[in-house]
Structure formats: structure tokens, C-alpha cells
Amino acid sequence: MIGVKMSVEGAGRGVRGIAALGLVVAAVGIVLQRAAGVSMPLVPPGLVLLVVAAALTVFVRWRWAPAFGVLVAVMEAIALGVGGADDLVNSEATGVMLATWVRAIGVVVALVAGVASLRSPARVAHA
Template sequence: MNRTLSGVRLVTVAGLIAGAVGMVVQRVAGVNMPVVPPGLVLLVGSALLIAFTGWRWTPALGALIGLSEAAAIVATGQLAVLADVTSIGVFLGTWIRTIGVVVALVAGVLATVAAYRSRTA
């Protein structure tokens, strides 16, 4: 099992962590959410799995978590916050979270494809 992080696996982890940081910034800025948001647990947990295991399917989990968080941002109406600078903390947190989960989604798909191609080649 190869435990080194390839470039796209590392980008997936970075995107998931950025999404988690954005969520914490939102919480500190006053966004109403549970004490321990489930999305935060999923983002950090999947980042840890990708970073510390060599399993080839874990980047797919990162992509799935990125997709679910992106859907949550849309479903909760947070897209409107991306253009509203009245609360700078919420604005920045939402941008960090959104960019992080989109990066995790794209990089997770690329890392999964690369992992499965390298095993079959």
C-alpha cells in the first residue's frame, strides 16, 4: 500500500480541509448551525481517510462529500451570501467553504480515476 499522497489526492484533502475551515468561519461569524455540524465531521473525516490510508476508493469518498456539501450550500440558499458583503465573516466563510468543496469534488474524481488507472496499467 502506497501511503504517499499524489498531487490530486493532496488537492482533494486540501479542498476538504478548506471546506471545513470555511464552515468554522461561518459558525464563528454567526451562521446558525448545530454545535458539531455533521458536514464538518464528514469533511474532516474523509480528509483524514484520504491522507492516512492508501485505499484507492477514498478520493471517491472525498468527491462524494464535496458534492453533498455543494448541494447543501445550494439547498440552504447560501449562494446568495456569495454576493452579500454585509457580514464579512459569513461572506468569507461561505466563499472558503464553497471553493473548498468544489475543489474537493473535482480533485476527488480525478484522484479516483488516476488510482484505478494506475492499478490496471
């Protein structure tokens, strides 16, 4: 179409928002795990990293800002795989199991959307 410009920038912001939402959901999962009785520090480092990564993803307009969120999500996925995999199927501690699922779903969403936001072009224009 002649004279029509199409911007993908708005779509990239939407994917960033989904990545940030995934990071926040993972952080909520950590808080729920603590409330369910999982032993952890008073202020879990993973919680701090997830919240900071979500803030960077949303508020920093640098193209590569979501990379920090992807890195944090990868570290959380490793932590879940190493220390929390049993909690995903532990039916004896229902609260812990549900909280771990919330955390895991948040991590997966953050990973997928974070990678997608890094791959989306900054701007595409058609004339």
C-alpha cells in the first residue's frame, strides 16, 4: 500500500510487558513459597533479581534491556531444576507445590517473551 507506514515498535513493547509480567509472577511465586513454609533468606536474592529485571524490562528503553530479564529467568529455571523440581509434584505439601508452579510458569513466560522481545525488530516501515 502506497504511503502506509507500519510500526512494529508497539508490538515489541507488548512483548516486553509480557516478559516483565512473567518476571513479576515468578517473584510472586517466591513469596508464596516462603508463605507456604519453604526455607529461604529473609529477602531472597532471586526475588530481588526478578523485581529489578522486571523494572529494567519495562522502564529502560534500551533495545537490549530485556536481556537482563532473560538472564535472570535462565538462572531461575536452573534453580528450579536443581532445587525445586521435586516441589512441582509434591502432593504432600500442596501450598509449596502450587507456589512452585506459579514460579515456574512465570519463569517460562519471562523466558519466551524475553527472547521474543530481543528478536523483534526495533522498527519496520513499509512505504
